[in-house]
Structure formats: C-alpha cells, structure tokens
Amino acid sequence: MIGKGKRMRILVLLGVLALSLGGVGSHLYLYYTGKGGLVDWLRGPDAADPGPMPEVRLVNAYPNLKFDLPLFYCTDHTNHAYVVEQDGRIWRFKNDPDVTEKKLFLDIVSRMDTRRRRNNEEGLLALALHPKFADNGYFFIHYSMPAAGSKNRRGVTSRFTYDFKVDSVNLATEKIIMEIDQPYGNHNGCMLLFGADGYLYSSFGDGGAANDPHGHGQNLKTLLSTILRFDINKEENGRAYAIPADNPFVGRDDACPEIWAYGLRNAWRFTIDPVTGAMWTGDVGQNSLEEIDIVVKGGNYGWNTREGTAKFRGDKTPDMIDPVAEYGRKLGVSVTGGYVYRGKKQPDLEGIYVYADYASGRIWGLKYDVANKKSLGNELLAHAAGIYISSFGEDNDRELYACGHRDGKIYRVEVVPGTAGKKADPDKEEEF
Numbered sequence: 001m002i003g004k005g006k007r008m009r010i011l012v013l014l015g016v017l018a019l020s021l022g023g024v025g026s027h028l029y030l031y032y033t034g035k036g037g038l039v040d041w042l043r044g045p046d047a048a049d050p051g052p053m054p055e056v057r058l059v060n061a062y063p064n065l066k067f068d069l070p071l072f073y074c075t076d077h078t079n080h081a082y083v084v085e086q087d088g089r090i091w092r093f094k095n096d097p098d099v100t101e102k103k104l105f106l107d108i109v110s111r112m113d114t115r116r117r118r119n120n121e122e123g124l125l126a127l128a129l130h131p132k133f134a135d136n137g138y139f140f141i142h143y144s145m146p147a148a149g150s151k152n153r154r155g156v157t158s159r160f161t162y163d164f165k166v167d168s169v170n171l172a173t174e175k176i177i178m179e180i181d182q183p184y185g186n187h188n189g190c191m192l193l194f195g196a197d198g199y200l201y202s203s204f205g206d207g208g209a210a211n212d213p214h215g216h217g218q219n220l221k222t223l224l225s226t227i228l229r230f231d232i233n234k235e236e237n238g239r240a241y242a243i244p245a246d247n248p249f250v251g252r253d254d255a256c257p258e259i260w261a262y263g264l265r266n267a268w269r270f271t272i273d274p275v276t277g278a279m280w281t282g283d284v285g286q287n288s289l290e291e292i293d294i295v296v297k298g299g300n301y302g303w304n305t306r307e308g309t310a311k312f313r314g315d316k317t318p319d320m321i322d323p324v325a326e327y328g329r330k331l332g333v334s335v336t337g338g339y340v341y342r343g344k345k346q347p348d349l350e351g352i353y354v355y356a357d358y359a360s361g362r363i364w365g366l367k368y369d370v371a372n373k374k375s376l377g378n379e380l381l382a383h384a385a386g387i388y389i390s391s392f393g394e395d396n397d398r399e400l401y402a403c404g405h406r407d408g409k410i411y412r413v414e415v416v417p418g419t420a421g422k423k424a425d426p427d428k429e430e431e432f
C-alpha cells in the first residue's frame with residue numbers, strides 16, 4: 001500500500017511531468033489523438049472543405065474607459081453595459097462609444113479574502129441579470145474565494161438586488177443561492193446564464209489541481225465538472241432554489257439533480273444559441289487538446305477519461321460525447337468559449353460560433369450544422385496576440401464584444417471590410 005502522502009507526491013510528480021511533456025510547443029499530443037490523426041490545425045467531425053470566413057478585428061468599444069482584469073460583459077434593457085472585474089467589482093455605464101464615465105455598480109471586495117486573490121482563476125467570475133431585471137432588479141453573480149479569515153476555498157452563487165430608484169445596490173440584499181467547496185484554487189468555472197426556459201445555468205470546473213485527482217469528472221455525486229440547471233424563482237427542500245422536473249438526473253440516488261451535463265474539465269464560458277437552441281461551451285484542456293462542445297441534456301463530455309478526442313485515464317464509453325472541434329498546443333493552451341453571432345451589423349458572421357484562445361490570442365469561427373451534426377468549417381478569423389481574451393459578451397442587439405483581460409479594454413468584434421470570402425492568414429498577427 002502506498003500512503004496517502006506518498007501517493008499525492010507521486011500524483012504531483014506525474015502531473016508536473018505531464019504538464020512539462022504537454023507544454024506549449026510540444027508535439028507529443030500527436031500520440032494521444034486516438035484517431036492517429038494530427039491535430040496541428042483545427043478539426044471537427046466530417047469537416048468539409050470550409051467555405052472561407054471573413055477576418056475580424058477588435059475595435060476598442062469604449063476608448064475613454066479602462067478596467068482592471070475584466071472577465072465578463074453584458075447589457076441591460078436600458079442599454080447600459082456592465083463589466084465584471086475579477087477582483088470583485090462590477091461597473092455600469094451607458095453603452096455608447098463616447099461614454100466617459102463609469103459608475104461602480106457592485107463592490108464585493110469585502111466578501112473576499114483581505115489578501116489579494118491567491119489563484120489567478122479565483123475572484124468574481126460571473127454575472128447574469130434576471131430575465132425580469134427591469135421589474136425586480138435581481139442579478140446573480142458567482143465569486144470563488146476563501147472566506148475572509150478562512151483557509152477554505154469555496155464558490156458562492158448569490159443574488160443581489162439593484163434599486164433603480166436610487167441607482168445602487170445594497171450589499172445587504174445578498175441572498176446566497178448555492179455554496180460549493182473548492183478543493184483547489186483553479187478550475188472554478190464559472191458562467192451564469194439564463195436560458196429561454198427561465199432556468200439558471202451555471203458551470204463548475206473539476207475542482208482544480210491537475211489530472212482531476214479526486215475523479216470529479218465522472219462522478220455524478222459532485223457538482224464539480226458540470227453544467228447545472230436550476231430554478232431560482234422557487235425554493236424547496238431547504239434549498240434556495242428548486243430542481244426543474246425535467247432535469248436529466250432527477251430521481252436517481254447516484255446523481256445530483258442539479259446536473260445538466262458533466263465530464264467537463266472547466267467549462268468557463270458557455271452560451272445558448274437563440275436560433276438553434278444549442279448550448280455551446282469551450283472546455284479547457286490539460287496536456288494536449290482544447291475543445292468546443294455542444295452540450296446536450298445529460299451529456300457526458302468525457303473528462304477525465306478523455307481529453308478531447310484523446311485517451312486520458314481510460315477508454316471511451318458509449319455515452320461519452322466528443323467535442324465538435326478541438327485544437328492542439330501549437331495553437332493555444334486555454335480556450336475561451338464564445339457566442340454564435342446573431343447580431344445585425346456583421347452579416348458575414350451570421351450563425352458562426354466565435355471563440356478564442358486566451359493565451360495565443362487566436363480567434364476562430366466555427367460553422368456547425370447542429371441538426372445534422374456536421375461541421376461546415378472552422379477557421380482562423382484573427383490573431384489578437386497580447387490581449388488575453390477572458391470572455392466574449394453580447395449587447396442587447398447580440399453584437400459581439402471581447403474582454404481584454406490584460407489590457408483592460410472591452411472590444412467590439414467586427415468584420416474587416418473586404419475580407420468576406422477570403423481566407424485569413426494564419427501567420428498574421430494583429431497589432432493592438
């Protein structure tokens with residue numbers, strides 16, 4: 001028998017070895033692909049010769065405003081924009097390129113550890129306005145931090161209430177919806193999103209460290225490694241929410257009823273396309289592959305048995321769903337899931353799922369026929385090095401934005417005029 005401490009040390013050593021083998025620039029992932037194919041570019045199942053997509057560029061959306069570690073962007077019915085900052089603040093301002101002032105909408109720095117964030121994946125991570133925000137002022141956030149004075153890491157999903165009359169949020173309105181223990185500082189998710197069904201969806205990563213050491217990925221008894229779905233307009237069974245009756249694991253003793261999908265390593269940003277109803281997520285890989293998944297009810301996305309289409313800890317089981325696209329370490333190391341473009345101003349992007357790699361700055365477009373499960377193309381749209389896109393976002397017209405984590409800017413995503421129908425140059429880096 002190997003003692004727990006020793007086993008841990010061996011796991012850590014193996015993790016370090018795996019990370020070093022699978023680091024940026026490594027070609028070793030080629031041996032893991034399972035299909036014997038090379039992942040030196042991008043692929044999706046049955047990828048036909050892709051029709052060329054336009055190049056895009058990022059245009060500073062609010063040249064007079066700057067933010068500190070922005071992680072999310074959205075707007076409300078009054079055409080005000082909201083920018084979430086990782087260290088615990090949300091700013092509100094008029095969605096106008098000429099805006100010069102931003103107002104502090106929420107400041108929960110006091111909810112965090114008094115020391116600065118201990119892990120670069122912790123902090124204030126998510127915001128979702130209630131579908132009836134105009135009437136009730138409710139909005140939901142998720143923050144992941146040790147509690148003040150505590151060493152215990154945890155994630156908290158809370159509701160706060162904005163008072164339109166006095167234009168402020170009283171912190172005493174906080175209602176905690178869900179708390180979750182986080183064993184490590186990384187892979188906390190978290191995205192919050194209301195579906196057209198009125199339910200709140202959220203995501204959690206596998207709990208962190210490397211290799212999913214506690215096996216959360218395939219364990220339905222934990223809320224980690226999942227996308228969840230719950231009804232925050234009701235309370236039941238001592239919870240601050242109710243379980244929708246048609247959630248996939250309702251009534252099973254071996255599963256948490258909140259789970260909508262699982263086997264996800266860190267589904268950091270996801271969306272639901274209003275036209276097809278398909279849920280899309282990026283799932284951040286470990287050693288070799290970053291993936292894009294279309295998430296279905298009850299779906300198992302493979303982690304940590306699989307990493308993308310590659311073997312990780314074991315063999316694929318029939319219930320495991322492969323990504324619709326993936327890319328290897330030559331192209332990036334951490335996927336930022338985006339949105340299917342459904343705005344009006346960029347018709348050449350219509351129906352294209354736009355996503356990026358946080359570190360390399362490559363931005364891609366994926367066209368996918370959801371009904372027939374067929375990729376119609378997956379192409380580079382831009383190479384925005386140095387920005388570190390932490391998230392995409394949409395305004396009320398479903399125009400697309402990107403958050404520059406390192407440079408503190410919010411960008412509009414626009415088609416470069418004259419590029420529709422031409423292939424982007426994969427080696428060209430844009431200057432920002």
Ligand SMILES: [Ca+2]
Pocket residue numbers: 263264283291301302303306307308323
């Ligand atoms: Ca997967």
